[in-house]
Amino acid sequence: MTENQTPVLSVRDYSLDYRVGSERLSVLKNINLTIGRGEILGLVGESGSGKSSMASAIMRYLAPNAVENAGTIHLGSTDLRSQSARQLADLRGRRISMVFQDPSTSLNPTLKLGEQLTEVLIRHQGLSRAQAWKAGEERLAHVGLKFPVEMMHRLPHEVSGGEKQRVVIATAFACNPELIIFDEPTTALDVITSRQILDLFAQLQAETGVASLYISHDLAIVARTAGRVAVLQKGEIVEEGETEPLFRAPKHPYTRALIGAVPRPERRLLKGDPPQAEPLVRVRDVSVNYGRRSLLDSLLRRDFTPVIGNRAVTLDIKPGEVLGIVGESGSGKSTLAKAMTGLNRFDGLIEFDGRPIRGLGDMDRAYRREVQIIFQHPDASLNPRQRISEILVRPLKLYGGREGVPVQRQIEEMLDRVRLPASYIDRFPHQLSGGEKQRVAIARAFLSSPRLVICDEITSALDVSVQASVIELLMDLHQQTGVAYIFITHDINLVRQIAHRIAVMYRGDLVEVVPTQAITSPDRAPYTRELVAAVTPPASLTPTA
Amino acid sequence: MTDFLRRLLMTPQGLLGSIIVVLVLFAAVTGGWFAPHDPDAMAALARYKPPGGEYLLGTDQYGRDILSRILSGARSTVTMALLATVLGTLLGAVVGTASAYLGGRWDEFIMRTIDAVMAIPSLLLALLVVSLLGAGGANALLAVAVAFMPGMARITRAVALTVRKQDYVSAAIARGEGSGYIVLREMLPNVVAPIVVELTIRVSFAVMLFATLSFLGLGAQPPAADWGLMVSEARQYLHRSPWILIWPSAIIAVTAIGFNLLGDGLRDALNPRT
Numbered sequence: 001m002t003e004n005q006t007p008v009l010s011v012r013d014y015s016l017d018y019r020v021g022s023e024r025l026s027v028l029k030n031i032n033l034t035i036g037r038g039e040i041l042g043l044v045g046e047s048g049s050g051k052s053s054m055a056s057a058i059m060r061y062l063a064p065n066a067v068e069n070a071g072t073i074h075l076g077s078t079d080l081r082s083q084s085a086r087q088l089a090d091l092r093g094r095r096i097s098m099v100f101q102d103p104s105t106s107l108n109p110t111l112k113l114g115e116q117l118t119e120v121l122i123r124h125q126g127l128s129r130a131q132a133w134k135a136g137e138e139r140l141a142h143v144g145l146k147f148p149v150e151m152m153h154r155l156p157h158e159v160s161g162g163e164k165q166r167v168v169i170a171t172a173f174a175c176n177p178e179l180i181i182f183d184e185p186t187t188a189l190d191v192i193t194s195r196q197i198l199d200l201f202a203q204l205q206a207e208t209g210v211a212s213l214y215i216s217h218d219l220a221i222v223a224r225t226a227g228r229v230a231v232l233q234k235g236e237i238v239e240e241g242e243t244e245p246l247f248r249a250p251k252h253p254y255t256r257a258l259i260g261a262v263p264r265p266e267r268r269l270l271k272g273d274p275p276q277a278e279p280l281v282r283v284r285d286v287s288v289n290y291g292r293r294s295l296l297d298s299l300l301r302r303d304f305t306p307v308i309g310n311r312a313v314t315l316d317i318k319p320g321e322v323l324g325i326v327g328e329s330g331s332g333k334s335t336l337a338k339a340m341t342g343l344n345r346f347d348g349l350i351e352f353d354g355r356p357i358r359g360l361g362d363m364d365r366a367y368r369r370e371v372q373i374i375f376q377h378p379d380a381s382l383n384p385r386q387r388i389s390e391i392l393v394r395p396l397k398l399y400g401g402r403e404g405v406p407v408q409r410q411i412e413e414m415l416d417r418v419r420l421p422a423s424y425i426d427r428f429p430h431q432l433s434g435g436e437k438q439r440v441a442i443a444r445a446f447l448s449s450p451r452l453v454i455c456d457e458i459t460s461a462l463d464v465s466v467q468a469s470v471i472e473l474l475m476d477l478h479q480q481t482g483v484a485y486i487f488i489t490h491d492i493n494l495v496r497q498i499a500h501r502i503a504v505m506y507r508g509d510l511v512e513v514v515p516t517q518a519i520t521s522p523d524r525a526p527y528t529r530e531l532v533a534a535v536t537p538p539a540s541l542t543p544t545a
Numbered sequence: 546m547t548d549f550l551r552r553l554l555m556t557p558q559g560l561l562g563s564i565i566v567v568l569v570l571f572a573a574v575t576g577g578w579f580a581p582h583d584p585d586a587m588a589a590l591a592r593y594k595p596p597g598g599e600y601l602l603g604t605d606q607y608g609r610d611i612l613s614r615i616l617s618g619a620r621s622t623v624t625m626a627l628l629a630t631v632l633g634t635l636l637g638a639v640v641g642t643a644s645a646y647l648g649g650r651w652d653e654f655i656m657r658t659i660d661a662v663m664a665i666p667s668l669l670l671a672l673l674v675v676s677l678l679g680a681g682g683a684n685a686l687l688a689v690a691v692a693f694m695p696g697m698a699r700i701t702r703a704v705a706l707t708v709r710k711q712d713y714v715s716a717a718i719a720r721g722e723g724s725g726y727i728v729l730r731e732m733l734p735n736v737v738a739p740i741v742v743e744l745t746i747r748v749s750f751a752v753m754l755f756a757t758l759s760f761l762g763l764g765a766q767p768p769a770a771d772w773g774l775m776v777s778e779a780r781q782y783l784h785r786s787p788w789i790l791i792w793p794s795a796i797i798a799v800t801a802i803g804f805n806l807l808g809d810g811l812r813d814a815l816n817p818r819t
Contacts, residue, residue: 021548292649341719368721381712385734398720444716 006077007034008178008211009058014071016050016057016235024067027053028235031071035179038209042226042243044219044258046463047434050235051215055181058213059098060088076178094124097172101184103164107156113140113167114152117174124175136174143170144200162193166200173204181213186221190328191490195534198225217463219262220493220536223247231255261468265496265537269475270322274500274515279316280484281340281452286313286348288335309335309344311508317452320482324499324516326492326531332508333488337454340486341373353451369399372445376457378437382429388415388440389425395448410447418443418473435466439473446477454486459494471498492519492535504528552814559810565803572619580613584770593786603788605779611792618770618793623800625682626751629689634744636690637697642732644698645705646714646724656702659695667692667750668757675763685764689754693747700743704736711735738815746808749801756797772797 016028027050035041045051056062058073060080073080075095083091100106107116117139118132127135133152140148143166156164165185172180185201186194202225205212216222222229223243230240231254239252250256289306297304310332317323325333339346342363350357352367375381382391392411395401401410412422418439429437438458445453455474459467475498478485489495495502495516502519504511504527512525520532553559581601588608596603602611644655662670674688708714709732717727756773758764765771767778772793779789 338715342721343715343719363721365721368719373716373719375712375716377712381716383713383731383735386730394717394722395720398722441716448720 006074007036008039008076009033009035009213010072010074011058012072012074013069014057014073015069016053016062017067018063019065019067026235028057031235031237033213033230033237035211035213037178037211038205039228040205040212040214040226042222042229043213043215043232044217044222044229045232046217046258046465048234049232051217051232052183054232055098055183055213055215058179058181059092059096090124093120093177094175095177096179096181097175097177098181098183099165099168099172099185102188103161103168104156104188106168107164109156111155112152113154113156113159113164117152117167117171120171120174136170139170139174140167143167143173143204144196145170160193161189162196165189165193165197169197169200169204173208173210176208177210179211179213181215183215184217187216187218191492191531192328192534194221195536198536201225218536219247219259219464224536231258257465261465263468263471263491263494263497265493267497269471269497270500271475271479275318275320277318277320280319280321280353281317282349282351283313283315283317283336283340284349284351286336286339286346286350287311288332288339288344288346308508310339310346312348313505313510315503315510315513317484317486319451320478320484321501322478322485322487322499323513324495324502325486325488325505326490326495326502327505328490330507331505333505334456335508336505337373337456337486337488340454341371342368365399369395369448370451371454372448372450372452373454373456374438374441374445374458377461378434378441379429379461381441382437384429386428387425388427388429388432391429391440392425392444392447395444399448401447414443414447417446417477433466434462435470438462438466438470442470442473442477446481446483449481450483452484452486454488456488457490460489460491467494474498492532493537504531549814553810556810556813558806559814562803562806562808562810565799566807569619569623569800569803572616573623574620576617576620580610580616582610582613584609584613584617585768586610593782593789595786596788602792603786605775605786605789606782611775611789614770614775615772615793615796618772618775621682621765621769622752622755622772622797625686626689626748626755629686629755630693630744630748630751632686633690633693634697634740634747637694637699638701638733638736638740639728640694641698641701641703642705642728642736643724645702645709646728646732648709652702656699659698663695663699667696668754671754671758672761672763675758680763680766682765685755685758688758689751692754693751697740697743697747701736701740704739705732708732708735742808742812742815744808745804745811749804749808752797752800752804 011031011033014028014031015026017024017026031054033041043051043054058080060083075091107113114133114136117136118129121127121132121135122129136152137148140151145151145163145166151159151163182201186197189197198221214222214226226243228241229243229246230237231252233254239246239250239255246255247259250259288309290309291306293304313336325336327333335344338344340350342360345360352371355367357363357367389411392414393407396407396410401407411425415422415424420436420439420443424432429440432440459470462470471494474485477483487495487499496519499516501513501515503513504525506527511527514524514528519528522529554563586609588604591600591604591608592606594600594604600610600612602615604610605614640655644652670692671685671688674691675684678684678687714727714731717731755764756776759771759773760777762777765774767774775793776790776797779793783790
C-alpha cells in the first residue's frame with residue numbers, strides 16, 4: 001500500500017443473519033476486510049458462501065429480513081451503517097458504485113444507454129443535460145467503444161452483451177468513486193468478451209486508482225486480477241493474503257480443495273486412446289433454422305429470412321468417444337444437441353448406427369433410448385412436482401428395463417452408481433442440492449442404457465468442487481459402459497481434460513474438429529486460436545503437493 | 546401443508562375469506578339440518594313477518610321462514626357454483642395447457658377460437674346455452690362451465706407457456722413421451738397454483754351468475770330454495786317487506802366476497818416470494 005492513512009473500505013467484526021420463518025440463518029460471521037486506495041481485493045467463494053450478501057451489506061441494500069450485529073462498515077471515515085436513506089442515495093454512484101453480473105438485467109431495457117449513463121452525472125456532478133451527454137460520449141470512448149456518439153442513442157437490446165457491460169463499467173467509473181464492487185462481472189459473458197472486459201478493468205483500475213472489491217467464483221480470473229484474495233467459506237473468511245503466495249501455498253484445507261478442483265488442461269481425466277471404429281453417429285449437413293413463414297407472408301409473397309441456428313454441420317462420433325463442442329453462446333452448440341434429440345426440426349441427415357434419420361418422424365423409440373440428453377440446469381430439467389422415484393421410473397417404463405429385476409431395485413442400483421443414497425428415492429428435487437440434482441439427471445439418462453449421451457453445459461451451473469465430482473462420475477460411467485459423449489461447454493480448460501476430440505463452433509458454423517492435443521497448435525483456424533488465447537490458464541494457480 | 550395454512554391465515558384477507566368460506570361450506574353440507582323450520586312449509590298467518598321473534602330473519606310472501614330457506618338453499622347454490630367452476634376450470638386448464646404444448650398453428654387456431662368465444666359476454670353465453678338446452682339446474686351448471694372455460698384456458702396457457710420452455714418438458718419430449726403424459730403429468734401439476742387462485746375467485750362469479758340465471762327464471766325453478774330465485778320472487782314484494790329481498794341478496798354478496806378474499810389470500814400464500 002502506498003498510503004498509510006485510513007483505508008477506503010474497512011469492515012470490522014461484521015455478522016449478518018437472515019430471518020427465515022422462525023429460524024435464523026447465519027450468512028456472514030465476523031468478517032474483517034480492508035481495502036486500501038488502488039487495491040483490488042478478490043473475494044472468492046462458492047455459491048451460498050455469502051459473497052453477494054457481503055456486497056449488499058456494503059452497498060446498504062439488504063433484504064428486509066436481514067439482521068446485523070454490532071460490527072462496523074466504514075467507507076473512508078464515513079460510517080455507512082449510520083447513514084440515512086437520503087445520505088446513502090447520495091453516496092451510491094458518487095462514492096461507491098457496483099457492476100453486476102448480468103448486463104442485460106442491470107440496464108433498463110426501455111431507456112437509451114446515454115440516458116442511463118448521464119443520469120449519474122446529472123445527479124451527482126450537477127452537470128446540465130447537454131454537458132452530461134458530452135461527458136457521457138467521452139466516457140464511452142474511454143471504455144473502448146468504437147462509436148460512442150451513436151452508442152449513446154441506442155437501446156440496450158440493440159448492442160451486444162460485451163458492449164452493455166462496457167456501458168455499465170463506464171457508468172460505475174463515471175463519478176470517480178472511491179470504491180467499486182464487481183459482482184462476477186464476466187460470468188454472463190463469452191470467453192473472448194470477458195477477456196476484453198478484464199483487460200479494460202485492469203486499465204481503468206490502473207488509471208484511476210480506485211479501490212475494488214472483485215467478487216467471483218472463478219479462481220483463475222481472481223488470481224489474474226486481484227492483488228489480495230480473501231477466501232469465503234460458509235460466511236467465514238478462512239484465508240486471506242497476497243494473491244501469489246496464497247495460491248502457491250494455500251494453508252486452509254478448503255482453499256486447497258478449491259484450487260485442486262480447478263480444471264487443468266494438462267491433467268487428463270480421460271484414460272485410453274480414441275477408439276478406432278466405424279462412427280456410431282454421422283451428422284451430415286445438418287442445418288437448423290428458427291422461425292416459420294407465417295400464412296400472411298406466404299399469401300402476400302413477402303420474403304422470409306429465418307434465424308439460422310446451424311449451417312450444414314457435418315461431424316462423426318465413434319462409439320465410446322468423447323467429443324467436446326466449444327464455442328460462444330449463440331454459436332449453435334445447444335441447437336445441434338436439440339436437433340440430435342428431436343427437440344428442433346432440422347434439414348440434413350443424421351445416421352445413427354447405419355440407420356438414416358432425416359427428421360423427427362424417423363426418431364423411433366429405439367433411437368430415443370440410445371441417444372440421451374442431460375441439460376444445464378438441474379433445477380429446470382427435473383420436474384419439481386415429481387418425486388425422484390417417478391422421475392427415474394419413466395425411462396424404465398418407456399423403454400423397458402432389465403428383465404426380471406424389480407423396477408425399485410433397478411432405480412436403487414442406479415442411484416448407488418451415481419453415488420446417491422437409496423433413501424433419496426422418495427424425495428422431491430427441491431430437497432436436493434444442485435450437484436445431487438444433476439446426479440439424478442445423469443441417473444435418468446443412464447437408466448435407459450444409452451450409447452450416446454449429450455451433455456449440454458451440465459457443469460456450468462455448478463460450483464468448482466461439485467463440478468469436479470460430477471465430471472469424475474461421468475468419466476467413471478464412461479469407463480464402465482463405453483458410452484459415447486458429446487460434451488458441450490464453454491470451459492475450454494475442462495474440455496481439454498476429458499475429450500478425445502474438440503469441435504469448435506462459431507455463429508452456427510462448425511469451424512473445425514481437432515484432436516484435443518492439437519488444439520493449441522499454431523496451425524489451427526484463426527477463430528480457434530483466438531478462443532484458446534482468451535482462456536485464462538490456471539497456470540497461475542500452481543499445483544500443490 | 547401446515548406451513549401453507551399458517552401463511553394463508555396470517556394475511557387478513559386469507560383469514561376472513563377462510564372463515565366465510567368455511568361457514569358457507571358448512572351450511573351447504575349440513576343443508577337444512579339446523580334450519581329452525583321446514584323451508585317449504587307455508588304459514589298463511591305468518592306472511593311478511595319482519596325479522597325477530599319466532600322467525601329470526603322474518604318470513605316471505607307465503608309465510609316460509611327465510612333463514613331456513615337460505616340455509617337449505619346454500620346446498621344447491623354453492624354446490625352448483627363450485628361444480629360449475631371446477632368443471633369449467635378443468636376443461637379450460639386442459640385446453641390451455643394442450644394449446645401451449647402444441648404451439649405453432651394449433652396454438653394459434655385454439656387461441657383465436659377462444660378469443661372469439663370470449664368476445665361474447667359470459668352471461669349472454671350462459672343464456673344462449675340455457676335457451677338452447679332448456680331451463681333447469683343441470684343446464685345452468687353446464688352453461689356457467691362453458692362460459693368460464695375460455696377465460697381459464699387463456700390464463701392457463703399464459704402460465705403453461707413458461708412451463709413449456711422448461712428443460713423437464715424438453716427432457717420428456719427427448720425421451721419420446723406421449724403428448725398426453727406430457728400435458729397431464731409434466732405440465733399440468735406445475736400450472737396448478739395460479740389456477741387454484743383463479744378458481745376460488747371465479748366461484749364468486751359463478752354464485753352471482755347462477756343467481757342471475759335463477760333471477761331471470763332460467764336456473765332453479767320454484768319452489769326450490771335457491772338464493773337467486775328467492776331474490777327474483779321477492780322483487781314484487783319489495784315495498785311491502787324489503788327483508789325478503791335483502792337477506793338472500795346479502796348472503797349472495799357475502800359468499801362472493803368470501804371466495805374472493807380467499808382467492809386473494811391463496812395467491813399470497815402460494816407465492817411466498819411476492
